[in-house]
Amino acid sequence: MPSPSLVTKDLTIRFGGHVAVNNVSCAFHPGELTVIVGPNGAGKTTYFNLISGQLTASSGSVLKDGTDITRMSPSARAHHGLGRAFQLTNLFPQLTVLENIRLAVQARSGDGWRMFRPVARMRALTQKAEHYLEATRLSGVAHQTAANLPHGDQRKLEVALLMAMEPDIYMFDEPTAGMSLDHAPDVLDLIAKIKADPTKTVLLVEHKMDVVRALADRIIVLHNGELLADGDPAEVMSSRIVRDVYLGTATEGAA
Numbered sequence: 001m002p003s004p005s006l007v008t009k010d011l012t013i014r015f016g017g018h019v020a021v022n023n024v025s026c027a028f029h030p031g032e033l034t035v036i037v038g039p040n041g042a043g044k045t046t047y048f049n050l051i052s053g054q055l056t057a058s059s060g061s062v063l064k065d066g067t068d069i070t071r072m073s074p075s076a077r078a079h080h081g082l083g084r085a086f087q088l089t090n091l092f093p094q095l096t097v098l099e100n101i102r103l104a105v106q107a108r109s110g111d112g113w114r115m116f117r118p119v120a121r122m123r124a125l126t127q128k129a130e131h132y133l134e135a136t137r138l139s140g141v142a143h144q145t146a147a148n149l150p151h152g153d154q155r156k157l158e159v160a161l162l163m164a165m166e167p168d169i170y171m172f173d174e175p176t177a178g179m180s181l182d183h184a185p186d187v188l189d190l191i192a193k194i195k196a197d198p199t200k201t202v203l204l205v206e207h208k209m210d211v212v213r214a215l216a217d218r219i220i221v222l223h224n225g226e227l228l229a230d231g232d233p234a235e236v237m238s239s240r241i242v243r244d245v246y247l248g249t250a251t252e253g254a255a
């Protein structure tokens with residue numbers, strides 16, 4: 001097993017008297033896709049927010065390749081290779097699909113967001129953007145404005161933007177939420193492609209068990225902000241304690 005790319009150590013956040021994530025210690029490795037499951041309110045999104053920097057921990061730490069990123073801003077964490085897909089927030093709605101991806105490629109290449117650059121440089125950026133267009137099967141809508149894309153293609157564009165940033169760690173929060181059955185397989189195929197790269201670590205928050213079964217190498221279960229179970233998907237999902245949690249019969253402190 002390679003050394004972990006991401007570690008959370010005793011990660012905790014309190015909102016007033018409520019501990020939403022409670023001492024969660026977990027290590028994630030390249031080449032591994034971990035699905036985070038748990039009932040509503042278990043702390044899954046809060047755990048994600050603590051990792052990507054939308055929230056700052058009350059105590060504990062987050063390490064990326066051994067570097068302590070606990071107090072870093074989301075953009076500093078992104079700079080360290082942590083990539084989280086967000087619905088639409090990174091899109092320029094009036095620009096085309098190709099232009100949006102090219103801007104992400106540009107940002108990644110360190111060119112910043114400058115408007116003017118030599119033609120050859122622009123061509124190289126466009127070629128790279130076209131590569132991500134093809135990888136995400138969006139070439140057919142390359143010249144449509146992002147705002148006019150159907151919902152399914154917008155979700156694919158979010159994945160394309162994330163890929164263009166070339167993170168080591170991909171984080172997806174319910175990537176097929178709100179998608180029609182026709183489009184969901186496209187996004188799942190993309191995530192499967194990312195997971196096939198042994199240098200990438202993938203974290204996924206997901207409720208849909210068919211998605212979990214299709215993609216998970218490993219499952220962790222959160223319950224009342226605590227890490228309740230961690231391991232092989234089939235074993236974890238068939239374990240008594242996890243089934244009790246999903247049936248709502250688990251008792252406090254069952255972990």
Ligand SMILES: Nc1ncnc2c1ncn2[C@@H]1O[C@H](COP(=O)(O)OP(=O)(O)OP(=O)(O)O)[C@@H](O)[C@H]1O
Binds near residue numbers: 015020038041043045
């Ligand atoms: N900013 C906040 N202030 C106060 N309480 C919060 C805040 N964010 C989350 N919580 C609480 O923390 C707990 C965990 O919420 P979280 O959204 O992480 O759960 P979740 O497992 O992602 O749930 P779901 O599956 O429903 O999205 C909940 O009780 C929630 O109300």
